[in-house]
Amino acid sequence: MDLYKHAFRLSPMVPSELVADAFELAWDIRVLDMRAAPYDLADLGFDPVAIETPEGKAQYVAAQRRFAERAAPIRLRLVEECERLLAVHETERGSTA
Numbered sequence: 503m504d505l506y507k508h509a510f511r512l513s514p515m516v517p518s519e520l521v522a523d524a525f526e527l528a529w530d531i532r533v534l535d536m537r538a539a540p541y542d543l544a545d546l547g548f549d550p551v552a553i554e555t556p557e558g559k560a561q562y563v564a565a566q567r568r569f570a571e572r573a574a575p576i577r578l579r580l581v582e583e584c585e586r587l588l589a590v591h592e593t594e595r596g597s598t599a
Contacts, residue, residue: 503528505576516583523576527569534565 506528509521536543538551538558551565552558 503531505573505580509576509580512580512583512587515587516580520576520579520583524580527572527576530572531569534562534569538562 506521506524509516509524513521533548534551537548538553542550544550551562553562
């Protein structure tokens with residue numbers, strides 16, 4: 503969620519594809535959180551993840567690992583964009599001094 507929050511705050515200075523990728527990841531994480539919640543959302547299309555069972559906990563942990571793997575390149579792209587923005591700022595600041 504934080505990747506999306508920061509990418510969104512930096513738009514339109516960062517590519518919209520980066521913001522969209524961060525949003526998609528945040529969405530998928532939120533869906534898992536809703537599926538793992540103590541509420542039955544099956545009628546809304548969210549099959550429960552029974553984190554109180556060993557199988558459900560393993561399913562949840564595996565999904566979290568996949569999210570971390572998906573987040574890594576998005577995080578790297580966001581850091582690169584921040585570095586680019588800082589370099590532009592320093593260049594512009596130096597040219598006006």
